[in-house]
Amino acid sequence: MRDVRADVVVIGAGLAGLSAARSLVADGSEVVVLEARDRVGGRTLNHPIGAEKIVEVGGQWVGPGQDRVLAVIRELGLETFDTYTDGRNLFEHGGRLRAYRGEIPRVNPAALLDVQLALTRLERMARRVTAERPWAAPSAPAWDSQTVASWTRRHMRTTLGRALIGLACEAVWAADAADVSLLHFLAYASSGGGLQRLISTDGGAQQSRIVGGSQRIALELADRLGDVVMTEEPVSEIEHGKNVRVIARTVTVEARRVIVAVSPALAGRLRYSPALPARRDQLTQRTPNGSVIKCMAVYDEPFWRSEGLSGQLTSDSGPVKVVFDNSPPDGSPGVLLGFLEGNQARALGRLDAGRRRSAVVGCFVRFFGERAARPLEYIEKDWSADEWTRGCYGAFVPPNTWSVFGDALREPIGPIHWAGAETAIVWMG
């Protein structure tokens, strides 16, 4: 066991950990970053597809309002490009496929009205919730005592309308409306500048992509930090008092502070000596990560484009319910990206790889025709099976958690500080 000293030790070389390290180094601190994996980037990960091109099997989009990451991207000299949205989108409902332009599929007017009224009502409720202190909202106990599914069952009139709100939950948290507390739904919407923005492409969270792949942010940050970033160093224990002593695989780091930059569920799996207070520990028992398998099929060209299709699809039946054109900036090769989210990921995650591939490619064929049947390559990543992530896109919050344990999410404990997507106040997650 090698002993190292630093001012601050950071656990996790994802975007949060590396950004924290960068700021601290800029301020003159000595920093060590401990990463369990043999790579940096956390929930961002590039996957080569030949000819020096990549696709991203993890988080990939940036959008307006995400000012911090956009600033980092600029500082690192990285470039962004627009998600492909030309042409008509597809909407599958009740087994029928329809093309539409713009944000709103042509579904029956009763369902559209139902969704519109629900969104208006939810937006109004969300304005009374802050991402900093969801528990302080006047109706927090009531809103936190129910799932989003309970709210839609009570306040919406159409099955399709409810399904669309369900799809929003799946798209944002890779969890179902039955998983998520209504208060979390509202707090998250509030943190992202409104519900509409969370689920939109143009002007929304899916607006832009990064040339060379989103993992480049982490790779560039780590490159500039140099050998203070130590990979293959899973941490087992944090001893803390006035200072901290962090025990990893081959190295022990003594420092004045530790920043734990992993999701709450994983943070809860470290051993702390002395043991952490009940409220922090119990919080980590009830902030599960979502369930998503990101699936991509690579074709020699994006053939749907010549048919006037954007490649974007929404389906109410699945198992793939959301599809994007995820081709590289120059449109070659063609890449269809399909998400298995929430209960779909949980169900299909149990199949063997061949059957899962058949189910996903089968969806692409149903949506885009026979040319989708034989991809050059099929790529998938089940983040809930990844030992050092255990679920994406991030944590969601079940009922009676924000209002009871919420303040333990960000509050430091002595020299232990918490970072990571889940602690964000703007674009929480």
Added chain:
Amino acid sequence: MRDVRADVVVIGAGLAGLSAARSLVADGSEVVVLEARDRVGGRTLNHPIGAEKIVEVGGQWVGPGQDRVLAVIRELGLETFDTYTDGRNLFEHGGRLRAYRGEIPRVNPAALLDVQLALTRLERMARRVTAERPWAAPSAPAWDSQTVASWTRRHMRTTLGRALIGLACEAVWAADAADVSLLHFLAYASSGGGLQRLISTDGGAQQSRIVGGSQRIALELADRLGDVVMTEEPVSEIEHGKNVRVIARTVTVEARRVIVAVSPALAGRLRYSPALPARRDQLTQRTPNGSVIKCMAVYDEPFWRSEGLSGQLTSDSGPVKVVFDNSPPDGSPGVLLGFLEGNQARALGRLDAGRRRSAVVGCFVRFFGERAARPLEYIEKDWSADEWTRGCYGAFVPPNTWSVFGDALREPIGPIHWAGAETAIVWMG
């Protein structure tokens, strides 16, 4: 690091782990039990109060239908005695204290009718749910998409009626109606022989106590097992393939099988090599333990008895909402037991010990008069602050968990088997 070989290694020397070890030894297997603490008993723990008497700061009651533990108690030569129930019980509602006899407090008829109709309806639903396979119930997805709080808001008419169902959740799981999935509520009721039985004293889960304290079961079992029970051996890692290799603090055990006899949340904190499948891991992210602080005040005698009171109380305001007479079999000294459960435990767990004691003893005074104001001793145990338990009475199950991840609770993974209160099919928990 000392190397040991065995047929089976058991993790956790609570009742489940020790019982498993006992059966295996009886069948001629070589067994090692690894326990993190310096004691056996898990969630049962005796606390001496002088004169060779004890109170239990953990689980303490046994009742009809719990046949396995009753058989073990008999085999070990231990004796049981009845929970004290003579005299009138107290019910506090809206700031008023009323005495009553029997099971049902004299509250207003509308609330009683409301509760009775709700219980009838819930019992009927519970008959369609089995504890073995809650996910197989015809309405499992709908029942699992909502909290108990959502159900009572929709189907009950009185505030008091809803509060009483809430109290039942607090009494059974140390969690709130807003925490618990309706499907879990039904599955648990089904496993315990009906809702009424879960919350009853006579003929119910609180009927009997064990002479010498409930921890004696574990102490006697461990005594008979001898030095195969190794304490102060927290396990950090389980390597598994055809066999297992379990790495504890000072010992490594190679065996053909491992039985992990701790709650799912704690089982999820061990490291497994190779990593466990997604569905098991994500299950352990969403089976949080309840929140309870068990509080007792010791008096020279059980003064409430001479006033014709049983010591049993239910309150809708709290913070102590449930009280029992917990005096030793001979009634000396007098002991009042009060529970802080669910959100009350979470709120009062944050106070310093002195203020919490004042709040609890203040309740005893409100319920039983000024003689309760100066106990000889005040004893409390916050199980959510205990590193090797992290919450009692056990795990509860939030929405969308049983129906999606349920089968991962008990299913072995190669040589890894799961035990512990949460895996029980009869009297789950």
